Amino acid sequence: MATTDTAAAGPPRRHLSPVRWALPIVVMTLLGSLLGVMYLDYVVDPEKNLHDFPIALVNQDVGETLGPPGREQRVNFGEQVADGLRQAVPADKIDLRVLGPNEARQAMQSAQVYGTIYIPSDFSKRLGILGVGSVVPGDIERPIITVQTNPRAGAFGTSIMQRFGEQAMTQVQQQVGKQLTEQVRAQLTPQPGGPPAPELSGAARIALDSPLNIVVEQFRPLPGGSGEGLTAFFYSLLLLLVGMVGAMIVHQLIDAALGFLPTEWGPWYLHYPRASISRVQTLLIKWSAVAAMAVVVSAALLGIGAALGMPLDKPLALFLYGAFVMIAVGFTCTSVLAAIGTSGLIVNLIVFVILGLPSSGGTVPIEATPKYFQWLANFEPMHQVFLGVRSILYFNGSGTAGLTRGIWMSVLGLAIGVTLGLTITRFYDRKGLERKPVNRA
Missing domain, CATH: 3.40.1710.10 (abc type-2 transporter like domain)
Known part of the structure; x- marks a missing residue:
């Protein structure tokens, strides 16, 4: 049954200290600056x-x-x-x-x-x-x-x-x-x-x-409904965003249901009793939700693409690859959140979006961006996802056109995410680091 928590009364000035309200401004300034460098540097002068x-x-x-x-x-x-x-x-x-x-x-x-x-x-x-x-x-x-x-x-x-x-x-x-x-x-x-x-x-x-x-x-003109070659990029972006954002939503909602976080619905503030569950079990529940979400959303995206007239020569391959990509991204994101907590949101944002989109090669070719983008493209998830989707949509699912690399890099990413999540959560459980409030004077 849900219970309503009331925050203990305390001096408001303690919660409004300059350090506390300045921290988000500093963090956002750094993130905004990184966004500016990454996104502007790769489009300002491709010829140069x-x-x-x-x-x-x-x-x-x-x-x-x-x-x-x-x-x-x-x-x-x-x-x-x-x-x-x-x-x-x-x-x-x-x-x-x-x-x-x-x-x-x-x-x-x-x-x-x-x-x-x-x-x-x-x-x-x-x-x-x-x-x-x-x-x-x-x-x-x-x-x-x-x-x-x-x-x-x-x-x-x-x-x-x-x-x-x-x-x-x-x-x-x-x-x-x-x-x-x-x-x-x-x-x-x-x-x-x-x-x-x-x-x-x-x-x-x-x-x-x-x-x-x-x-x-x-050479082999694109069929109608291909967005002049941009449907592969935007479909890849959808897979990445759904995997990342979906993992964050799953993380938040399941933690709320287990009583580790409060839930707010308009003016109502709910905080369920904290469940007696280990970190590993919690992570496995989240992974199950992410996997189910990935399968359903991949089918939904495929249906939306077909309804909008997007050419789909290999729908089964696109469905399976899309679901697998979202699982790999979602598992990794939830593992990062389980390992380092709320700051994992920033890490996921940097890895999957801020660094990923400019180095994807989906809009501006990697060969027309600064050379450090080419280095990022070797391991950044967005580039690997784009290569796989582009191969399925435009190159008949050819392995040499990028599908082989896209699959194996997704396998590698999934392995890293699973290993990271299980290793860290088991370590925390063995050390008795339970998820409970810390009393501070």
Whole structure:
């Protein structure tokens, strides 16, 4: 039966000492400052923070023999373009990976690169035809270089890839145009006693200055209802928040039901008699509630996503992974609260939210944030959860696209949470550190 506690009367000034009311202000100032640094530092200047941004380069050009009879020469403009790109891109910002076509496709399908530049097999041949066509009448087509973006790897990554393509291809356009013009002029140089060389027309010079047709296309475009690649991030955020906030609510309500905390309902103040229960038993009850909550909420989130038209190719995988993530996060959060008490709220907030969201890679790629975010992403829960959810939603549940890492890191997090909770609560129980008020004068 519920009982109503009345606080013992005492001098109010003792409870309103400057130290007591200043403490929350200091704590919130520190948390607010940490929030400001983490959230602003990763969005202020992504271009400046760009580092090791992976892009694939596929050169399939087989080369061509060009030139008039007696002055033929073997050329491979594709190799020249590839060399020019490697020299033009800043090595500290762009990780340009020279791959074969199959390797590049696999890298795109597993989110290992944000885009691919394709140089076709007939690149040199078409450039040679363009050079001849500049002085010989006839229909010609400019050779194509394809810049493929990977929208499933992230919307912001796609925009960075597009800007890189524009800047890099402008330099390549100028380089190839200059080389092709020089080659055409060399071929037009008259031999002694031969007919005079034709002059390059203005139209021919314009065509030679910009000889390439740069085509930008998407690799496996996202289906409708994917939020331009943001549904994975927000679904991951939901899993993390439900796991963390749910654990805190479970912790509070169960402690209140067991009589360890008072409960307030509007003007009513209730404090149940304190139950005779060990810390380990209390923690096991909370874990049971968290596990049940995770299963129910995971099903609810899946149903809401389906009702809103979110593409769900692997609903069972998303349901199971979502429930497991919330269990891992919830168990760890309740263990932290059981170990250090109320201050565990601050620890959970820092670990799962303040440090987790900016290092998740869900909105701004990790490669476009300050390098310490990349270090945080190695172990911060939010990044691991995002990789798993993104793999299920956009990459057909591919293990190499992040699901394997997401599962194993969740297993590790759950193991840490269980070990921490059981170790600390058993230690407290053995030492006789019961959960009861401490009499203070």
